[in-house]
Amino acid sequence: MARKTDAPPVNITINGIDLQVPKGELIVESVKRLGLEIPIFCYHPRMKPVGMCRMCLVEVGMKQPDGSVRKMPKPQAACTLPASEGLVIFTDTEQIHKDRKGVLEFLLINHPLDCPICDRGGECPLQNNTLFYGPSTSRFVEMKRHAVKAYPLSKHVTLDLERCIQCGRCVRFTEEISGDAQLAFRHRGAEMQPVTFELEEFTSKFSGNTIEICPVGALTSSHYRFRARPWDLETAPGICTMCSNGCNVWFDRRKGKLVRINGRTNEAVNEEWTCDKGKFGTDWMNNPRRASDVKVRRGDGFSRADWAEAYAEILERFREGGHEVAGLAGPMLSNEDLYLLRRMFDETFGSSNLDHRMTSVQGPAVEPPSFTIEGLEDEKGAFVFGASLSDESPIVYLRLRKAWYRQGARICVATSRPDDADAFAAVSVRYPQGGEAEFLRSLVAELRVQLEGGRSFGELADLASTLLETRGPILATESLWNLDQAGEVLAQLRLAAELLGVSLNVMALGANGQGAEELGVRPDAFDRTGLGTRQILEACADGRIRALWLAGVDPFEAFPDRSLVQRALENVEYLVVQTALETEAAAYASVVLPITAPGESDGSFTNVERRVQAFEKAVDPPAEAKPAWRVFSELMVRAEPRTPHFSAREILAEIAREVPAFQGVEWSAARDGGVLLGARRPLSRARS
Amino acid sequence: MSQSPDTPNLRFSAKAVAELESLKTHYPNLKACILPALWIAQREYGGHLPPEAIAEVAHRLKRSPAEVQGVATFYSMYNTGHKPGRHMIEVCTCLTCSVCGAWDVAAYLEQKLGIKMGETTPDGMFTLHGVECLNACDRAPLIQVGDEYHGPMDEQKIDALLERLRNEPESKVVALADALVQVHLKEEEREKARRAAEAVRN
Numbered sequence: 001m002a003r004k005t006d007a008p009p010v011n012i013t014i015n016g017i018d019l020q021v022p023k024g025e026l027i028v029e030s031v032k033r034l035g036l037e038i039p040i041f042c043y044h045p046r047m048k049p050v051g052m053c054r055m056c057l058v059e060v061g062m063k064q065p066d067g068s069v070r071k072m073p074k075p076q077a078a079c080t081l082p083a084s085e086g087l088v089i090f091t092d093t094e095q096i097h098k099d100r101k102g103v104l105e106f107l108l109i110n111h112p113l114d115c116p117i118c119d120r121g122g123e124c125p126l127q128n129n130t131l132f133y134g135p136s137t138s139r140f141v142e143m144k145r146h147a148v149k150a151y152p153l154s155k156h157v158t159l160d161l162e163r164c165i166q167c168g169r170c171v172r173f174t175e176e177i178s179g180d181a182q183l184a185f186r187h188r189g190a191e192m193q194p195v196t197f198e199l200e201e202f203t204s205k206f207s208g209n210t211i212e213i214c215p216v217g218a219l220t221s222s223h224y225r226f227r228a229r230p231w232d233l234e235t236a237p238g239i240c241t242m243c244s245n246g247c248n249v250w251f252d253r254r255k256g257k258l259v260r261i262n263g264r265t266n267e268a269v270n271e272e273w274t275c276d277k278g279k280f281g282t283d284w285m286n287n288p289r290r291a292s293d294v295k296v297r298r299g300d301g302f303s304r305a306d307w308a309e310a311y312a313e314i315l316e317r318f319r320e321g322g323h324e325v326a327g328l329a330g331p332m333l334s335n336e337d338l339y340l341l342r343r344m345f346d347e348t349f350g351s352s353n354l355d356h357r358m359t360s361v362q363g364p365a366v367e368p369p370s371f372t373i374e375g376l377e378d379e380k381g382a383f384v385f386g387a388s389l390s391d392e393s394p395i396v397y398l399r400l401r402k403a404w405y406r407q408g409a410r411i412c413v414a415t416s417r418p419d420d421a422d423a424f425a426a427v428s429v430r431y432p433q434g435g436e437a438e439f440l441r442s443l444v445a446e447l448r449v450q451l452e453g454g455r456s457f458g459e460l461a462d463l464a465s466t467l468l469e470t471r472g473p474i475l476a477t478e479s480l481w482n483l484d485q486a487g488e489v490l491a492q493l494r495l496a497a498e499l500l501g502v503s504l505n506v507m508a509l510g511a512n513g514q515g516a517e518e519l520g521v522r523p524d525a526f527d528r529t530g531l532g533t534r535q536i537l538e539a540c541a542d543g544r545i546r547a548l549w550l551a552g553v554d555p556f557e558a559f560p561d562r563s564l565v566q567r568a569l570e571n572v573e574y575l576v577v578q579t580a581l582e583t584e585a586a587a588y589a590s591v592v593l594p595i596t597a598p599g600e601s602d603g604s605f606t607n608v609e610r611r612v613q614a615f616e617k618a619v620d621p622p623a624e625a626k627p628a629w630r631v632f633s634e635l636m637v638r639a640e641p642r643t644p645h646f647s648a649r650e651i652l653a654e655i656a657r658e659v660p661a662f663q664g665v666e667w668s669a670a671r672d673g674g675v676l677l678g679a680r681r682p683l684s685r686a687r688s
Numbered sequence: 689m690s691q692s693p694d695t696p697n698l699r700f701s702a703k704a705v706a707e708l709e710s711l712k713t714h715y716p717n718l719k720a721c722i723l724p725a726l727w728i729a730q731r732e733y734g735g736h737l738p739p740e741a742i743a744e745v746a747h748r749l750k751r752s753p754a755e756v757q758g759v760a761t762f763y764s765m766y767n768t769g770h771k772p773g774r775h776m777i778e779v780c781t782c783l784t785c786s787v788c789g790a791w792d793v794a795a796y797l798e799q800k801l802g803i804k805m806g807e808t809t810p811d812g813m814f815t816l817h818g819v820e821c822l823n824a825c826d827r828a829p830l831i832q833v834g835d836e837y838h839g840p841m842d843e844q845k846i847d848a849l850l851e852r853l854r855n856e857p858e859s860k861v862v863a864l865a866d867a868l869v870q871v872h873l874k875e876e877e878r879e880k881a882r883r884a885a886e887a888v889r890n
Binding site: 175180181182183184185186187188195196197198 | 739742743746751752753754755756757758761762
């Protein structure tokens with residue numbers, strides 16, 4: 001449970017084996033050191049123990065001065081028993097086996113045993129524990145408790161009350177981890193139900209995790225319900241692409257089709273949690289509007305074409321296009337895609353008009369983030385400016401909350417609207433929308449006053465003094481480029497960071513937004529000069545740019561100025577739309593090229609903390625879809641004979657050679673846990 | 689916490705608010721204050737804890753309504769079910785009372801009031817409940833009405849008691865809730881609440 005411990009070691013004995021463990025460590029954890037297992041239901045290593053299910057009973061004794069062991073008369077729950085000097089534990093005695101049998105018999109009294117049709121059947125802790133430790137038959141002949149089946153708590157979570165064994169994991173999750181406390185036990189005894197207040201909608205942004213930690217099939221996914229049996233699933237590790245946090249996930253597929261996403265443990269990133277956006281993001285990969293054919297425009301409509309035909313047409317328009325061609329890159333392109341895209345624009349098209357930023361304005365480059373998600377836990381505080389982290393960066397939000405919950409970190413929040421983080425923030429301040437720059441100017445002024453020993457009154461002064469005491473990193477997101485005075489806001493944030501001596505982190509929002517920055521998919525990278533997104537769209541609208549390439553991005557959705565996008569796409573002569581879905585922009589295309597969705601090909605992403613994480617193909621793509629990098633590679637070969645790239649690994653190796661920030665990144669390391677880019681600056685001065 | 693961002697309809701009187709403010713200072717955190725706060729709510733909402741009352745308590749204590757509802761539904765003396773009658777008659781059904789005729793008492797009450805255990809008379813006057821040991825075996829068979837114990841009961845005594853209760857305008861359920869609030873408070877805190885109530889009246 002505790003990540004690091006300074007507790008002194010104590011000597012305990014487990015099943016006759018002596019070992020040393022930190023004082024206070026829970027026995028349920030200590031036995032793992034010996035490779036033993038204690039059956040559990042309610043205990044979860046990331047949450048406080050409650051001892052509700054009694055499954056983890058062990059016999060406990062104390063060493064007596066004469067060397068004998070005096071056993072306690074009754075078994076104890078290992079999940080609430082801290083290690084202390086001389087403790088003697090027995091996990092494998094006849095008594096304990098009898099106790100476990102008894103506990104399971106009780107748990108099964110009201111359990112419906114509808115395992116053959118239960119989603120959990122096959123991966124169910126209750127099934128497993130019953131098989132290993134439980135009675136083979138039931139003596140209970142009375143009527144079982146009956147309750148509502150399949151009650152939809154929300155559009156994601158369906159509650160099957162009869163199956164609940166009342167362990168309280170879901171309730172504790174909403175209280176301790178996600179912090180919204182939306183679930184609680186109502187009523188008592190056999191009638192106890194883990195439900196929301198008045199059965200209102202379970203709106204937590206992390207509700208999907210309760211499905212995963214439920215040790216029975218009581219909380220089930222509305223999307224996955226009855227879609228597959230666990231033993232029919234093929235599972236593969238993947239990276240979530242719904243935001244820039246880069247959660248590690250399992251892709252579970254049945255007959256090649258993605259049916260479920262579960263959290264995969266990576267202590268440095270998401271621990272084992274996912275947000276609902278990511279967990280239930282299966283829908284878009286299975287979207288019926290998936291683009292699956294190469295199509296070229298003929299007259300008013302599209303006709304199917306083969307790749308060669310499309311390549312020839314594209315090359316005719318783009319080759320040596322110089323400043324008359326441009327490209328926009330989407331947030332879900334992998335590092336390999338982006339790297340080759342930039343090379344193709346550089347080498348084959350001779351153009352620097354390439355951008356990935358979809359914010360209202362495109363400013364100069366900002367120093368890359370230097371915080372780490374795991375490192376946030378050790379901070380004394382943090383300053384969240386203008387970002388709704390629970391939506392924009394959910395895993396960073398969970399870590400900040402954990403820092404507060406576990407270590408009492410004092411989080412400061414300044415936003416224009418009420419935010420979820422207010423619930424645990426030490427100071428939360430509102431400013432009027434559009435008043436960001438002015439707010440920051442007064443904050444900087446107050447910081448200066450306080451650094452010289454003065455202090456004014458009001459919440460701004462509280463904010464400034466808390467910031468000065470905690471000196472945690474400043475966290476903002478790239479959405480600040482949507483503000484009217486973005487440049488000024490950034491300048492003031494820099495000033496504040498300088499005064500506080502902390503890092504300023506402008507977090508990318510797209511899955512690989514940070515990767516695009518690192519790989520120079522922007523017009524001003526590597527001392528070139530080209531047009532940024534807004535200028536590209538404007539140039540398309542007035543005909544200065546004649547051919548536009550949309551690589552995995554629908555500007556109608558991504559760019560704030562819709563009418564500009566419409567004018568641009570209507571007026572540009574030639575439009576390549578490389579897309580996984582039949583998007584709105586695809587209707588304007590001259591050529592539609594289907595690409596694979598993340599998870600359908602190999603690749604790597606760079607997440608918000610500059611962690612490069614590689615993943616391998618988990619799901620089959622639609623028939624003709626190709627990874628974007630393969631298209632770029634094939635085009636470059638057609639333009640000029642050379643050796644094409646054959647795999648994403650090979651491209652990542654090339655990136656590691658060519659791009660300084662990626663030096664030393666290796667596929668295997670990136671796949672197993674990820675590699676942090678760049679030399680790390682100290683997190684904050686106050687910590688040293 | 690973030691579940692109901694909009695403020696629920698607040699119905700606590702000035703006195704109740706003053707009492708709650710005093711109670712908050714008795715505990716290390718607001719979570720610990722849920723039980724007495726629910727007694728205040730039960731009194732303020734006429735002996736009943738509808739969802740609105742629970743939402744109000746949650747709002748005033750900055751807890752999630754789900755949690756407060758969990759606490760309220762756990763304890764049988766909080767009336768979270770249907771709205772109880774003006775008086776609640778609780779018949780002890782434990783060992784001594786059973787032996788001494790509790791079930792006869794219960795049957796007589798059921799017949800006399802025309803309702804079953806757990807029900808409320810249509811005129812909203814009485815609610816009948818069977819309860820576990822009331823810790824007054826010397827007076828078995830015993831019934832409890834609000835904060836009063838009556839026993840040993842026979843048919844004449846029940847008739848007389850019902851007659852008296854019918855003419856009692858003040859709800860015994862509310863009176864019990866109020867009594868339980870008052871025992872949580874110190875004398876000066878009661879005085880403060882009285883002054884707060886008066887300040888509103890003037």
